[in-house]
Amino acid sequence: MDSLIVDCSTCQVRGVGCSDCVISVLLEPFDPQAVSEPQAVFDTDEQAAVAALVESGLVPPLRLVTPDRGSDGAGESPGPHRRAAGW
Secondary structure (H helix, E strand, C coil): CCCEEEEHHHCCCCCCCHHHCHHHHHCCCCCCCCCCCCEEEECHHHHHHHHHHHHCCCCCCCCCEECCECCCCCCECCCCCEECCCC
16 A cells, blocks of 8 residues: 545535544534645555454545546546545
């Protein structure tokens, strides 16, 4: 597994999906008044640890939904959004 970057400012369900997202549990709840939004980088070991917590039901899963990018990564496609992989 590579590092996983979770940038809440790119999430398509920001606000409505935050209350049931692991980032709100681990970092901080979404605050629309905040100057900056939560961002986290998880290495392989951290991803495995969070996945174990999610699988055991101790924390909610990652709810990050980002715009789907074309295969070349050049831009947003008109298609559906993409959920972050992993947990």
